[in-house]
Amino acid sequence: MQKRKIISRILRNKSTPLIVILIIMCIITMIVSSGVLKGEPLSAMFTRGFLSGGNLIGIFNKLVIQAFMMCGIVLLLIGGNIDLSVAGQAGLTAMVFAWLCQKTSLHWIIIFLICVVMGAILGLLNTLLVNRLKFPSFIATIGMSSVYAGLCNIMTKGDNIQISTAKHGSFVTMGRANIGGWLPVLFLVAVIVLIAYQFILSRTTFGRSLYMCGGNSTAARLSGLKPDRILRFLFLNNSILAAIGGLLWVSQYQLASPTAITSSGMDFEVISASVLGGVAFHGGSGSIGGAFVALMVLNVFENMLHVMNVQDYYIVFATGAILVIALGIDYINAERRRKALLVASISGASETK
Amino acid sequence: MIKEAETLRKESFYRKYIRPIITHKVFSLVIILLALVVLFSIWSAAQGKQFFKASTLRNILNSIVLTSFLTIGAGMLLIAGDMDLSQAAVGAFGGIVLAASIVYWKLPWFVGIIICLLLCGVLGAINAIMVTRYRFPSFIATLAMMSMAKGLMYIFSTIGKGSDVASNIAVNNPYLNFIGKGTIGPVPFGIIVMLVFFLVYGILLTKTKIGLKIMLMGGNKAAANLAGINSKKILFALFVNASVLAGVAGIFSTGRLGQGSLLALQTNQFSGLTAAILGGISFGGGSGGMGGAFVGLLILNTFQIGMGVVGVNPYWVNVFSGVILLIALATDFISRRRLRSV
Numbered sequence: 001m002q003k004r005k006i007i008s009r010i011l012r013n014k015s016t017p018l019i020v021i022l023i024i025m026c027i028i029t030m031i032v033s034s035g036v037l038k039g040e041p042l043s044a045m046f047t048r049g050f051l052s053g054g055n056l057i058g059i060f061n062k063l064v065i066q067a068f069m070m071c072g073i074v075l076l077l078i079g080g081n082i083d084l085s086v087a088g089q090a091g092l093t094a095m096v097f098a099w100l101c102q103k104t105s106l107h108w109i110i111i112f113l114i115c116v117v118m119g120a121i122l123g124l125l126n127t128l129l130v131n132r133l134k135f136p137s138f139i140a141t142i143g144m145s146s147v148y149a150g151l152c153n154i155m156t157k158g159d160n161i162q163i164s165t166a167k168h169g170s171f172v173t174m175g176r177a178n179i180g181g182w183l184p185v186l187f188l189v190a191v192i193v194l195i196a197y198q199f200i201l202s203r204t205t206f207g208r209s210l211y212m213c214g215g216n217s218t219a220a221r222l223s224g225l226k227p228d229r230i231l232r233f234l235f236l237n238n239s240i241l242a243a244i245g246g247l248l249w250v251s252q253y254q255l256a257s258p259t260a261i262t263s264s265g266m267d268f269e270v271i272s273a274s275v276l277g278g279v280a281f282h283g284g285s286g287s288i289g290g291a292f293v294a295l296m297v298l299n300v301f302e303n304m305l306h307v308m309n310v311q312d313y314y315i316v317f318a319t320g321a322i323l324v325i326a327l328g329i330d331y332i333n334a335e336r337r338r339k340a341l342l343v344a345s346i347s348g349a350s351e352t353k
Numbered sequence: 354m355i356k357e358a359e360t361l362r363k364e365s366f367y368r369k370y371i372r373p374i375i376t377h378k379v380f381s382l383v384i385i386l387l388a389l390v391v392l393f394s395i396w397s398a399a400q401g402k403q404f405f406k407a408s409t410l411r412n413i414l415n416s417i418v419l420t421s422f423l424t425i426g427a428g429m430l431l432i433a434g435d436m437d438l439s440q441a442a443v444g445a446f447g448g449i450v451l452a453a454s455i456v457y458w459k460l461p462w463f464v465g466i467i468i469c470l471l472l473c474g475v476l477g478a479i480n481a482i483m484v485t486r487y488r489f490p491s492f493i494a495t496l497a498m499m500s501m502a503k504g505l506m507y508i509f510s511t512i513g514k515g516s517d518v519a520s521n522i523a524v525n526n527p528y529l530n531f532i533g534k535g536t537i538g539p540v541p542f543g544i545i546v547m548l549v550f551f552l553v554y555g556i557l558l559t560k561t562k563i564g565l566k567i568m569l570m571g572g573n574k575a576a577a578n579l580a581g582i583n584s585k586k587i588l589f590a591l592f593v594n595a596s597v598l599a600g601v602a603g604i605f606s607t608g609r610l611g612q613g614s615l616l617a618l619q620t621n622q623f624s625g626l627t628a629a630i631l632g633g634i635s636f637g638g639g640s641g642g643m644g645g646a647f648v649g650l651l652i653l654n655t656f657q658i659g660m661g662v663v664g665v666n667p668y669w670v671n672v673f674s675g676v677i678l679l680i681a682l683a684t685d686f687i688s689r690r691r692l693r694s695v
Contacts, residue, residue, distance in 0.1 A: 129679070133682070133683065135679075135682045135683075136635075139627075139630050139678070139682065140682060142626075142627070142675075142678070143627075143678035143679045144675060144679075145675070146623075146672070146674055146675035146678070147671070147675035147676060149671055150668055150669060150670070150671030150672030150673075150675065151672055153668040154668045154669065154672070157666075158668070268496055271492075271493075272493050276493070281490040281492060281493070311517070312507070313503075313504050313507025314504060316500055316504035316507065317500070317503070317504020317507075318504070319500050320496075320497040320498060320499065320502075321501060323494075323497035323500070324483065324489075324494070324497045327483070327489045327493065327494065331488070
């Protein structure tokens with residue numbers, strides 16, 4: 001009985017179909033990209049193509065900054081708001097960090113802390129706009145993202161800034177460090193952060209009060225919560241995480257680029273992954289775990305097409321198509337659940353008669 | 354006694370004619386616009402250049418033509434309480450389809466335009482089905498469509514070409530050249546079309562039943578449904594409308610550049626949406642009009658052209674267009690607070 005309960009719980013979990021898709025995709029990519037079908041030995045599956053060290057590090061590296069952004073954005077979305085300027089904030093802090101590294105002789109840890117504080121200030125700016133002035137967060141943060149993107153370009157007139165390996169060796173090693181040649185250490189850090197935030201969301205009073213704020217902020221206020229204060233915290237948290245994500249990006253690639261982060265569409269990918277992973281766009285429900293699984297699905301899917309040598313423009317089309325398919329699966333699931341509930345309530349009503 | 358009557362008359366004159374103008378949302382926008390014009394006139398005069406002249410005005414109007422079609426579509430959707438992020442990509446797709454149909458498929462120009470608008474309409478219908486029938490959140494659904502339209506654009510630029518490398522398609526068709534660069538008298542053709550579109554949609558929104566329904570839907574969807582408005586049907590039409598208008602923007606872009614460009618409208622990703630919101634169309638829906646959207650567009654582009662005239666580093670334009678958006682939001686905030694205190 002107990003066993004059946006667990007199985008049915010797993011089956012009913014919202015992210016189960018996504019995990020299944022992820023596993024199937026990984027296996028297909030592994031087999032096709034390694035060339036086993038063309039007569040390579042079976043062992044090539046683990047050394048070539050998808051599972052080769054370089055490819056895996058590429059995937060995980062991209063996931064690190066996105067995971068940091070995601071923790072902030074999922075919390076904001078659950079709280080009923082959105083921030084479209086995360087990529088801008090990450091890009092700007094990264095540029096400022098690299099600039100300070102180049103111009104000053106401070107230790108990089110001090111500069112790192114300065115940049116995190118700067119991220120916090122940018123977050124305060126967002127709360128000022130959304131909380132105090134009551135601007136709609138969607139459009140206010142689009143405005144801010146344009147400001148940040150412009151500032152990034154102005155700083156160097158569009159050039160990249162390199163981080164010198166001689167001066168900040170330990171910072172560069174941090175980004176390059178990996179376990180077994182395929183698992184970057186920073187990815188482990190990101191996973192720990194994700195788990196910590198999931199814990200806060202699902203197991204603490206604060207986390208639960210977020211859901212209430214997002215679901216119905218009037219009710220939340222009437223029941224003694226302070227939605228304004230919570231919102232301020234969420235924006236702060238989001239900006240600090242974005243800043244850290246940007247700085248880690250710098251340590252991975254040893255340079256800061258004015259356009260690589262801001263115009264890569266990372267933030268949109270994170271937001272769509274969150275929604276795919278079950279975070280309600282207007283607040284009140286969702287979890288970080290589901291969102292992260294969806295993010296992995298999107299990234300692995302894109303990588304799968306790349307290692308299979310599909311032409312770029314089909315990849316662009318397919319990334320849109322997989323979003324639609326995933327939304328469709330979600331819709332079918334929701335319909336089935338709704339019908340089951342309906343049947344249950346009807347049968348329940350007839351029994352009481 | 355007479356004096357009192359006089360003041361009363363004055364008062365009622367004020368109430369009847371002046372106050373509605375001053376408190377109207379568009380009024381504050383016009384003030385911002387005038388302030389910008391004065392600012393740039395002085396700034397450029399200090400540098401020995403001239404900002405305030407007919408050719409500048411024509412440049413400004415010319416530069417808003419492409420965005421204006423996106424703004425109208427986005428604005429109508431926003432008023433109904435929804436949005437479409439895929440417009441710019443759909444427009445670029447339309448431009449490529451038009452160029453490909455003339456150059457590669459050897460079709461006459463008007464057939465090309467019809468195919469372009471039809472295909473854009475189909476993409477819009479897919480958007481609409483996703484949002485109305487399957488209740489996908491429109492943010493994500495249209496984001497997905499953005500990526501799909503981009504992919505389709507690359508794919509269509511290779512159909513009938515012989516090789517499968519996507520590239521811009523050069524078109525040299527006298528009719529398309531007229532659409533893009535031709536003038537009627539001294540006025541460019543594009544500006545006339547744009548003004549006609551603004552007028553038609555403005556009338557549609559304020560003077561017809563459909564317009565009223567759209568407003569009601571945006572204000573309160575549940576109430577609109579209870580009042581017997583088929584909101585799904587209207588939303589469907591608005592999504593298709595937004596995409597077809599994006600297609601029109603694509604046609605103009607192809608005509609202007611003399612080629613179906615893979616990068617067409619890329620800088621207009623958010624400017625349609627931004628201008629609509631700048632023009633007082635609120636994000637939640639239910640308010641705003643085409644006049645405001647037009648002035649909003651004018652502000653955005655006066656700013657950009659003005660910065661060009663006085664020779665500011667183009668990177669700053671990005672920063673200031675964000676700041677302008679925030680200023681517009683601030684004026685909205687102030688007027689709302691005044692409303693509350695009254």
